[in-house]
Amino acid sequence: MDKKDIDEIEHQMKLANEGLPENERDLFADARPSKVESQNRYFERFRNWARSRSLWMLAFGTGCGATEIRPLMTSRYDMFRYGIAPRPTPRQASVFIVGGYASIKTIKRIVRSYEQMQGPKYVIALGSCTINGGMYYDSYNTIKRLDYYIPVDVYITGCMPRPEALIAGFNRLKEKIRAGECEGMNKYAENFDWYKNNQKQIIKDWNMPDYNW
Amino acid sequence: MDQLFNRISRMIKLEGSTKQRDDLYFITVRKEQLELLLSHLKNYEGFTHLAFLQAVDYIENNEFQLTYMLYNYDNRVNLGIKVFIDRDKSEMTSIHKLWPHAWQYQRELHELFGIDFPGSPRVHESFVLEGWEEIPPMRRDFDTKAYTERTFYPRPGRFTKDPKEYMKEKLYGNFAESPEIRKNND
Numbered sequence: 001m002d003k004k005d006i007d008e009i010e011h012q013m014k015l016a017n018e019g020l021p022e023n024e025r026d027l028f029a030d031a032r033p034s035k036v037e038s039q040n041r042y043f044e045r046f047r048n049w050a051r052s053r054s055l056w057m058l059a060f061g062t063g064c065g066a067t068e069i070r071p072l073m074t075s076r077y078d079m080f081r082y083g084i085a086p087r088p089t090p091r092q093a094s095v096f097i098v099g100g101y102a103s104i105k106t107i108k109r110i111v112r113s114y115e116q117m118q119g120p121k122y123v124i125a126l127g128s129c130t131i132n133g134g135m136y137y138d139s140y141n142t143i144k145r146l147d148y149y150i151p152v153d154v155y156i157t158g159c160m161p162r163p164e165a166l167i168a169g170f171n172r173l174k175e176k177i178r179a180g181e182c183e184g185m186n187k188y189a190e191n192f193d194w195y196k197n198n199q200k201q202i203i204k205d206w207n208m209p210d211y212n213w
Numbered sequence: 214m215d216q217l218f219n220r221i222s223r224m225i226k227l228e229g230s231t232k233q234r235d236d237l238y239f240i241t242v243r244k245e246q247l248e249l250l251l252s253h254l255k256n257y258e259g260f261t262h263l264a265f266l267q268a269v270d271y272i273e274n275n276e277f278q279l280t281y282m283l284y285n286y287d288n289r290v291n292l293g294i295k296v297f298i299d300r301d302k303s304e305m306t307s308i309h310k311l312w313p314h315a316w317q318y319q320r321e322l323h324e325l326f327g328i329d330f331p332g333s334p335r336v337h338e339s340f341v342l343e344g345w346e347e348i349p350p351m352r353r354d355f356d357t358k359a360y361t362e363r364t365f366y367p368r369p370g371r372f373t374k375d376p377k378e379y380m381k382e383k384l385y386g387n388f389a390e391s392p393e394i395r396k397n398n399d
Contacts, residue, residue: 204344
């Protein structure tokens with residue numbers, strides 16, 4: 001392979017960012033997300049243990065499940081004793097809680113926030129709306145299955161789940177992290193085209209970069 | 214309220230009026246006379262507050278019903294004004310000059326029902342549906358169930374089993390069909 005072929009392949013691997021206007025495409029990154037492999041297995045196990053002890057969640061209230069986060073934060077259920085703290089921005093967070101139904105307008109913001117989070121990142125989906133649509137099963141504006149748009153690690157059933165169920169979900173997430181099963185970020189990078197295709201089928205006015213670095 | 218209705222009916226033609234409660238009345242007027250009536254009610258009769266503006270789709274009669282709900286702070290009376298407009302050529306005069314906040318209701322009605330309000334500010338911008346390509350979703354000929362199943366990847370639902378058949382299959386398996394069991398059952 002000479003240099004021309006390599007340039008061509010690299011050009012194909014870049015993202016087109018077709019939703020952006022012509023003069024803004026240079027301002028955004030056009031690289032794809034890549035899979036992250038750990039070098040040392042034992043050191044990775046230690047790091048997973050440390051990650052599971054300090055989960056910083058994104059305080060982005062999507063849907064009615066956001067009301068269940070407030071009793072979880074305050075003194076009765078007190079999630080801080082489990083090492084969970086809310087963060088105001090996706091750049092500092094590691095757990096994304098999708099609380100209930102996600103309309104098309106919200107899923108655009110969900111995708112954008114999820115992509116902006118730094119790895120390793122985990123997703124907890126609350127409520128039956130994220131699983132199969134729930135009571136919004138025939139709504140024109142609400143998605144049915146969240147795992148077609150972003151990878152989900154733990155689902156919590158209920159409409160709405162109680163804060164105890166949320167704590168159980170967090171504990172399950174911790175177990176999964178310690179076992180090294182939470183590979184949602186790598187899954188997203190591997191099946192990037194499939195996820196993007198699903199997202200673009202419902203978000204008709206795509207006016208953001210293809211991957212929000 | 215009878216005096217008020219008398220004064221109104223001297224000015225415009227009332228198609229009908231109903232009393233729902235002591236503080237809730239509805240009147241039906243013609244589409245062309247609505248703006249005149251609303252400005253009279255607002256300026257002279259004390260109905261200064263537009264609570265909401267909503268639409269109902271009567272697909273059987275091929276018309277939309279718009280309801281303008283007004284409130285009078287002096288005698289605490291709600292007055293709903295109903296207007297019927299044609300469903301195919303759905304267009305209505307904008308009232309954003311009487312109540313400036315009406316532009317928001319009109320924008321929502323344009324998006325969800327497809328009713329046009331010429332001259333209303335930002336009426337053609339999308340409100341909750343970004344990039345919608347189908348017919349407006351609150352019209353009753355829009356099939357929401359078919360649309361969601363076409364668009365949002367439905368998860369396969371649960372299945373049920375007949376308890377008797379299921380337990381027979383689970384406990385005995387193929388053995389249930391053997392002649393010895395048949396004989397004992399009979």
